[in-house]
Amino acid sequence: MAKYSEEFKIKLVTEYLNGNLGYKSLAKKYNMPSQTPIQDWIRAYKTKGIEGLKRRKIKEAYSVPFKMDTIQFMVETGASFQETAEQFRLNNPSLIQLDETLMNKG
Known part of the structure; x- marks a missing residue:
């Protein structure tokens, strides 16, 4: 609940x-x-x-191209996590932070 x-x-x-x-x-x-x-x-x-x-009933899955677009937007524009989340209509900037963390481990 x-x-x-x-x-x-x-x-x-x-x-x-x-x-x-x-x-x-x-x-x-x-x-x-x-x-x-x-x-x-x-x-x-x-x-x-x-x-x-609203509480989501189903966890939303984002495609790899969508994730790459968000990271590329940040790199090219120098946008913050918050600005990027707003640009891509994500309500939680930590979704992007997690992706960047995973990319840096590769």
Whole structure:
């Protein structure tokens, strides 16, 4: 079971985007141990909208060419992991970090 419901995520994202509270204040208000999930939800919402906040039932698989395109984009443009994730509509920059780590081992 998911730790936080989709409704809760939407509530906090909406409150952050429409209110005067920052990540840290929202985390404190809702007794969350860290502000990191809120930051991740905001990023996911900005990248994919409401769909970015939904729990996936099936793990998405990305093709090798897609993965190579993301890495090539970073190398050619100097984009950060976050910028690359946004460019390729990925809601989690760590997907790219993992790929780069694996490539560097070869």
